[in-house]
Amino acid sequence: MDLGRVKAIVKKDLREMFKSKYILSAVIGMPILFAIFIPLSTLYPLVAIDSNEFEGGDEFPDYFKDLFSQVIPNWDSTGAQGQILVIMSYIMYIVVLLIPIILPAVTASETIIGEKERKTMEALLASPLSEAELVTGKILSSFIPSVAGTAFAAIIYSLITNIMIYPFTNSLLFLDALSLVFLFVIAPLLSILSVELMILISTRVTSVRDAYQLGSLVVLPLMMLIIGIVVSYFFISVIALIGAVAILLTLCAIFFKIATNVFDRERAIVKLV
Amino acid sequence: MLAVETKNLTKMFHKLKAVDGLNLEIKEAEIYSLLGPNGSGKTTTVRMLTGLLRPTIGGARVLGLDISDNLQEIRSRVGHLTETPALYERLTVRQNLDFFAKLYKVPETEIKPRIEEIVDLFELPEKLDEPAGTLSKGMKQKVAIARAMFHEPELIFLDEPTASLSPESAKVIREQIIKLVKKEKRTFFICTHNLSEAERLSSRVGIINHGRLVAQGSPGELREMRKDETVTVFRFSTWESNTKEFFADMKIEIVEQNQEQKYVSVIIKDIEKQTPSIINSLTKNNFQLVEVKHEFPTLERIYLEFVELEGVPREENNMEES
Numbered sequence: 001m002d003l004g005r006v007k008a009i010v011k012k013d014l015r016e017m018f019k020s021k022y023i024l025s026a027v028i029g030m031p032i033l034f035a036i037f038i039p040l041s042t043l044y045p046l047v048a049i050d051s052n053e054f055e056g057g058d059e060f061p062d063y064f065k066d067l068f069s070q071v072i073p074n075w076d077s078t079g080a081q082g083q084i085l086v087i088m089s090y091i092m093y094i095v096v097l098l099i100p101i102i103l104p105a106v107t108a109s110e111t112i113i114g115e116k117e118r119k120t121m122e123a124l125l126a127s128p129l130s131e132a133e134l135v136t137g138k139i140l141s142s143f144i145p146s147v148a149g150t151a152f153a154a155i156i157y158s159l160i161t162n163i164m165i166y167p168f169t170n171s172l173l174f175l176d177a178l179s180l181v182f183l184f185v186i187a188p189l190l191s192i193l194s195v196e197l198m199i200l201i202s203t204r205v206t207s208v209r210d211a212y213q214l215g216s217l218v219v220l221p222l223m224m225l226i227i228g229i230v231v232s233y234f235f236i237s238v239i240a241l242i243g244a245v246a247i248l249l250t251l252c253a254i255f256f257k258i259a260t261n262v263f264d265r266e267r268a269i270v271k272l273v
Numbered sequence: 274m275l276a277v278e279t280k281n282l283t284k285m286f287h288k289l290k291a292v293d294g295l296n297l298e299i300k301e302a303e304i305y306s307l308l309g310p311n312g313s314g315k316t317t318t319v320r321m322l323t324g325l326l327r328p329t330i331g332g333a334r335v336l337g338l339d340i341s342d343n344l345q346e347i348r349s350r351v352g353h354l355t356e357t358p359a360l361y362e363r364l365t366v367r368q369n370l371d372f373f374a375k376l377y378k379v380p381e382t383e384i385k386p387r388i389e390e391i392v393d394l395f396e397l398p399e400k401l402d403e404p405a406g407t408l409s410k411g412m413k414q415k416v417a418i419a420r421a422m423f424h425e426p427e428l429i430f431l432d433e434p435t436a437s438l439s440p441e442s443a444k445v446i447r448e449q450i451i452k453l454v455k456k457e458k459r460t461f462f463i464c465t466h467n468l469s470e471a472e473r474l475s476s477r478v479g480i481i482n483h484g485r486l487v488a489q490g491s492p493g494e495l496r497e498m499r500k501d502e503t504v505t506v507f508r509f510s511t512w513e514s515n516t517k518e519f520f521a522d523m524k525i526e527i528v529e530q531n532q533e534q535k536y537v538s539v540i541i542k543d544i545e546k547q548t549p550s551i552i553n554s555l556t557k558n559n560f561q562l563v564e565v566k567h568e569f570p571t572l573e574r575i576y577l578e579f580v581e582l583e584g585v586p587r588e589e590n591n592m593e594e595s
């Protein structure tokens with residue numbers, strides 16, 4: 001693998017993305033939307049209720065208590081309203097994790113199916129670029145804006161939720177160990193997987209527009225996966241989380257291999273050009 | 274060493290034989306043009322030679338390297354102007370060239386001067402920092418050709434290089450090609466429909482039809498093969514009604530007669546011997562002869578005949594005779 005060639009692809013793709021208003025607005029707009037709009041619209045109504053009028057329901061089950069007393073030192077003394085807000089803000093954090101799924105699907109459509117649609121793929125394939133270099137370049141060029149966007153969103157989200165919840169809990173919720181693991185381990189792996197799946201889809205579509213539609217096929221299963229991971233962590237354990245990371249890593253490796261086959265010259269020329 | 278050598282090179286797409294048992298030998302420092310109608314297999318041939326497609330049967334050596342196991346090296350040592358050579362339209366011309374320079378590992382320090390040199394050669398310096406999308410079609414094509422040659426490959430495949438170029442741009446490209454062959458011993462393999470260009474440029478041409486090579490040689494050799502098809506035109510100042518009978522009596526085949534323009538085109542078996550005696554007897558019989566000219570077969574005529582297109586006068590005559 002020649003890193004100079006990979007770097008050339010990444011640089012070229014990023015340059016192209018920055019010149020596309022659509023991609024640029026997705027890369028900037030989506031984190032802002034997800035990190036600001038969604039917590040404000042779901043958490044704020046709860047915050048706004050007068051604490052005296054707040055009707056706490058039944059007590060939370062014991063495993064909730066065990067789990068959250070680990071993240072909030074004074075869980076027991078936090079009122080029902082505060083407890084609900086804590087749980088909600090953890091659940092809404094999943095929304096931030098949709099960014100590393102959706103954003104790479106959008107950028108990879110542009111950088112991979114875009115090459116096919118605009119007929120630039122054949123010259124690329126005629127160059128001495130190896131399949132692995134091409135796939136790595138394409139993964140990285142979508143990975144960079146995705147991880148940057150996710151980190152940006154996570155910081156904004158943490159800021160907003162901390163400000164809203166602090167009065168109830170008297171302690172900071174984010175960024176805690178769990179959300180950092182999601183941000184720096186799960187999100188990057190999801191970004192990679194998302195690009196690899198878009199490469200597989202690229203053999204089936206001829207235009208970027210079709211790719212966006214079929215892209216939901218990538219986004220939906222990955223969303224189920226992330227929800228599965230979060231839920232399994234909540235209900236089972238740290239071991240489950242480690243298991244999930246191992247599965248993601250394996251999937252990334254398997255799909256990397258399949259994606260390099262997509263760029264096998266013969267198949268690519270017949271299907272991509 | 275041969276620049277390109279193919280042995281029974283064959284490519285099937287399902288049942289279709291796109292390229293059928295091609296045997297080519299292209300020497301170094303040669304300009305070889307592959308001529309053929311649409312769908313005859315030119316692009317498929319070139320794609321096999323640069324490893325974009327795998328041959329179904331047969332094989333080839335490019336720069337002495339076998340295409341079945343040295344593709345990476347072949348690709349880095351040849352240039353390939355693909356059939357639809359799109360540029361990255363949002364990037365500038367410079368960025369486009371720079372990107373490919375890096376894919377081909379042109380040393381960093383050489384990239385900038387070489388970009389400036391090559392846009393000068395192709396007469397595009399003022400467009401260097403413009404987005405490629407703003408260039409005209411022909412300018413884009415020139416950039417694409419520059420891109421295919423940028424890493425100074427020994428062997429350059431050009432798939433219809435001048436199809437969208439104006440005559441003066443095409444001339445610039447031809448001059449560059451000839452210069453590179455003469456000065457630097459580069460080899461060119463060109464697919465084209467442009468017969469007069471192939472005739473002017475090529476050291477040899479191959480004519481391909483339905484994936485098979487139907488004729489090959491230098492433009493001169495091909496003309497020689499069909500020299501019996503030279504048409505001779507006799508033009509008169511006044512038209513005589515017995516012109517047709519006159520040639521029929523002399524057992525000379527008329528290809529075309531045009532009463533309005535006052536000429537006949539005929540085929541003379543032995544031009545050197547027969548022409549003087551025909552002229553003699555025409556004047557003797559009071560035909561008002563203004564002009565006699567021999568139209569040697571052009572590459573175009575030969576080409577059309579080889580690919581068996583309809584509407585070639587000579588063919589119709591043959592059929593009448595048989």
Ligand SMILES: Nc1ncnc2c1ncn2[C@@H]1O[C@H](COP(=O)(O)OP(=O)(O)OP(=O)(O)O)[C@@H](O)[C@H]1O
Binds near residue numbers: 314
């Ligand atoms: N990927 C493919 N799948 C199936 N058939 C193909 C494919 N590529 C080419 N063909 C067929 O192979 C034949 C040769 O095509 P090719 O593109 O090599 O012709 P060509 O000589 O380059 O034509 P043109 O002058 O129009 O460019 C055609 O009949 C074409 O339909």
Ligand SMILES: [Mg+2]
Binds near residue numbers: 317
């Ligand atoms: Mg072609």
